Amino acid sequence: MGASAIFLVAPLIVIFLAVALVARMTKIIKPYENGVVTLFGSYKRTLFPGLSFVSLFAHLIRVDMRPRSESVGPLYATAADLAPIAATARLEYRVVDARKACFGTPDLPKAVAEAVKNSVTSALASPGALASGGMRLSEDTRQATSGELDRLGVEVGELVLDLQSSTSRTEHRSGRRFG
Secondary structure, three states, rough: OHHHHHHHHHHHHHHHHHHHHHHHHEEEOOOEEEEEEEOOOOEEEOOOOOOEEEEEEEEEEEOOOOOOOOEEEEEEEEOOOOEEEEEEEEEEEOOOHHHHHHHHHOOHHHHHHHHHHHHHHHHHHHHOOOOOOOOHHHHHHHHHHHHHHHHHOEEEEEEEEEEEEEOEEEEEEEOOOOO
């Protein structure tokens, strides 16, 4: 009775371990995600939505590809007539390259906010930036931000630049909204 019980239990244990192993290696990537697979800290491949199998020793980093928004401000500058101006910027963006987004920076939202802040600050400091009422300023800021964020795998959508002076407040939009 003892030997026959081992022959019955041993295959069940092997089947259970095989099912557990396959379940551990199976990953489901949601429709709005991409997955970055790393093996011992180095990039191996990018997974797209659906069912995937990943090595037992690999690590999966999920990257949300949905549009996001980041606000920065107020940032202060002085206009040509020496009037103080406060600028607030809101940038809509989305990740288009999961690998760059994972390895380009440890904190993507913070890097996006910093890029917007740097672009707005340098655009406000440029001579004649406010001469056209801010329209050129918002497009220049969007292009500068887009160039800086391209290395992080991010696509820049709409930039809303809100300029406030002691006498007026204007809002300028540049780019397109993600739909």
